[in-house]
Amino acid sequence: MADSHAKMTQATPQEVIISVVAGLFAPLLAIFLIVMLVLGIQDNHKPDTTSDAAQKATLARIKPVAQLAALDASAPKVEKSAQEVYDAVCAACHAAGALGAPKFENKGDWSGRLGQGYDTLVKHAIEGIRQMPPRGGGDLSDTEVARAVAYMANSAGASFKAPEAGAPAAPAAAGKPDPAKGKLVYEANCVACHASGVAGAPKLGDKAAWDARVAQGYATLYSHALNGIRGMPAKGGNASLSEADLTNAVAYLFVEAGGKL
């Protein structure tokens, strides 16, 4: 008894080492467990990617991005071809005729519509009409929509000429500029400044005033008239002027100044 008591109280060097190590080990173990616990908690908070519902939620979340990537790979602004636009956006309704959409290659569906003319069809496709959403709901430029319209209409018997790659979007969508129609628009909206040269406006038909401007090309002039530049207010100050009318008015000024469309 006395012996064992002595053993318990008088620790050998080994026992001292063991107890020191054990003394360090306990706190280390505690820290280790806490770390594991925290990691475990974080793990539980990671989204569950396996269940059906979770996968659907994830798909829904990334879908807009995926669609953007599909439609707007326009990093250096590459316009989609007519068929790419059609396949990516329009086919959803126009392939099978969803919501009453006129079907691709179906002459009967399109015949009544084609009579409206290309410009009107493009306008309806850009702005939307009845069940047809603006731009088919896609993130598309005017030119891309205009091309898809020609692609679809031509599949059903029309022979519309789609705007060329790189064509200025707005005039393309508004149709071929028509100076004759533009004269009337000019007289109603532009004459106040462009007849007499108010505020430094280049006068109608004054070649000297227009030469350098005409050299910028029709598309640039159109975009300046659309957005305004220096003393020239956007759309000549008439915000409700349609792009088609503006297209024609610019064409009129352009041609009168010796420009070739």
Ligand code: HEC
């Ligand atoms: C969500 C379905 C849907 C999508 C997507 C869609 N359309 Fe349509 N579209 C319609 C419907 C429905 C109509 C018929 C509207 C009516 O006349 O009532 C229509 C009609 C049209 C018309 C004829 C308009 C007229 O004046 O007769 C054109 C042109 C057109 N769509 C072009 C396009 C183009 C181009 C795209 C793709 C960029 C597109 N659509 C995508 C549903 C769609």
Ligand code: HEC
């Ligand atoms: C309130 C006066 C005013 C009205 C109205 C007006 N303009 Fe102008 N416009 C100007 C002035 C000023 C300039 C010259 C701007 C400059 O280059 O400093 C100009 C320049 C332009 C140019 C040349 C832009 C360039 O890049 O050189 C075009 C094209 C043009 N106008 C078209 C139109 C059309 C089309 C209308 C009618 C729809 C119109 N303007 C109505 C004042 C006007």
